[in-house]
Amino acid sequence: MQVEFHGAAGEVTGSMHLVEAAGRRVLLDCGMLQGRRELEAGNADPFPFDPAGLDALVLSHAHIDHIGRVPLLVARGFGGPVWLQRATADLLPVMLEDAASLAESEAERANRHRDPGQPPQVPLFTRQDVAAVLELLRPLDYDARTAILPGVEIALRDAGHILGSSIVELWADGRKLVFSGDLGPKGTPILRDPAAVEEADLVLMESTYGDRNHRERTATVRELGEVFEHAWRERGTVLIPAFAVGRTQELLYWFARYWDEWKLERWRIFLDSPMAGKVVGVYDRHHALFDEQAREVWRRKPSPFRLPNLHVTATTQESMGINAIDGGAIVIAGSGMANGGRIQHHLRHRLGRRDTHVVFVGYQAEGTLGRRLVERAPWVRIHGRDHRVNAQIHTVGGLSAHTDQQGLIEWYGHFRNAPPLVLVHGEDRAREALAGEIGQRFGTQAILARPGMRRTV
Known part of the structure; x- marks a missing residue:
């Protein structure tokens, strides 16, 4: 099993990680880049892999920085199943249709004021593109271990971040990968606490607030x-x-x-x-x-x-x-x-x-x-x-909907034998601070993901 990092690898948005295992290619999340203008301009860039060559997509939750480029992925050739928690499947069309409507309106407004000879602006994706995504959704309940491809199984656990947010467990080639998605704090109103996971051969963990603790x-x-x-x-x-x-x-x-x-x-x-x-x-x-x-x-x-x-x-x-x-x-x-x-x-x-x-x-x-x-x-x-x-x-x-440094350390501490750890979904200052704390407590030398980096499980 091999993981290649393409988004939320040095920043907080644009979550996207490619898993190659059992002769298959599974994408974890396909999120939109948000923030600086030059960063957001990268949303329209070609994907660093062939979308048509993907066998499946697994989504951790319905925030735009985790699902916002799915319509573009489908428009550019992906036609496989999209696996996600059942509540996420209900939220996804709401989020993507709103994003498409906004993109269409912005393009229309820009084109009204563009200079003669300037090429027209086109939206990143349209509501028609979103409709194509909805045909591919495969909703799952929490805790149901499911074969999504020959030789590849997943289970979704409650991440406590938003409704339907999931920790992804993935088994293939006799190995187990755990992707935290975004983890919520304990005691978040409405939601249950993040599920504890004990076994993994590699952990991908978010680090949004890896350098600080929240107030009570x-x-x-x-x-x-x-x-x-x-x-x-x-x-x-x-x-x-x-x-x-x-x-x-x-x-x-x-x-x-x-x-x-x-x-x-x-x-x-x-x-x-x-x-x-x-x-x-x-x-x-x-x-x-x-x-x-x-x-x-x-x-x-x-x-x-x-x-x-x-x-x-x-x-x-x-x-x-x-x-x-x-x-x-x-x-x-x-x-x-x-x-x-x-x-x-x-x-x-x-x-x-x-x-x-x-x-x-x-x-x-x-x-x-x-x-x-x-x-x-x-x-x-x-x-x-x-x-x-x-x-x-x-x-x-x-x-905050994200857990803090102490919560991240506690969640990682549930794993037996301190498995290898890659930190994603965080700015470098937060990731470096979290890596230092985890190294001191568990002896784990956490890796900071970078775009294009590969890790073998």
Whole structure:
């Protein structure tokens, strides 16, 4: 068995790893590059392998940095089965259709303003390309060991990152590979804790927060309540950039749980994302994957997805109407790194106001608008214009969907005999810090994946 690394190998996005075993070629994830403009330009580049030569694709979960180039893979010749957890199969069309719609709109807008003689811009993929992907999906339940090709078996274990997120176990050639996907922290609301795996001949592990530990969730939730109280006293507005899958649902969970303590009935709460509204419907269909505490909240509190003052805005006109509200509104909108989507319109409208509170609840990749705001840039550029940042910026790191350094070390510590380890899905600073800690504790010399690097199992 041999693994070749082609994405999330020195950065956090673009997850893509090629496994060759039993005479077959299996791709783990096919994600989109996100962040710096020059990095995102690489999404349209040719794949470093022949898509038609792949025998199967296995997806760890439905975030765009893990599935965003699947339509392109199919358009360029891949026609094999796509294996994924059942809830991921429900989320994938929502995510990809939204991405296709956005790509088509951006291309149309760019072509309206292109110079004569300049070649027209084409979208990375279209909704028709997404439809072709859906024909290939092969949903699986957690913990079901399945032969996906002659001589190749997989099982998906709960990764606790978002609904349907999976740790991938792959057996072939008498060897076993374990790919962590993205691992969630223990105690994440709604979701179960990541499954422990004990046997492997090689482990590919994410390292997003390999250089730091999160604050306690209780302290983070308390801080969130304090932000709301402060903003209310100022009659201000709270803007929360949040990914449509994962952070949005957790935020609504906390809103329901602390409905009385945070006096949320006095606010107007907007979920300004048609995609997030569809994702909420998927979560509602998969209560069996929730942890017990979440089931209790659904039984005893107002439903997190049906709060009495929650407005889900579907149309552009409804979204624009939020900007007419002077204060007293909480707006959750995508994207989570503020590098696209409706949140940019709200930031453009309100960043200049001191009574605006912008709350970041997830990782902000290098080169994104969110990263610049978190780093306290005095000016930022949105839609081609510079905007002064007078708003109050809050980073609430304890709500991350990724586990921290201690969680990663604990998860790796479940393996017997400290198997060989390759760190993926992390910037170098985070990976180097994590590799040092793991080496000290387990004696394992972790390898930092690089694009094109090969590792034999």
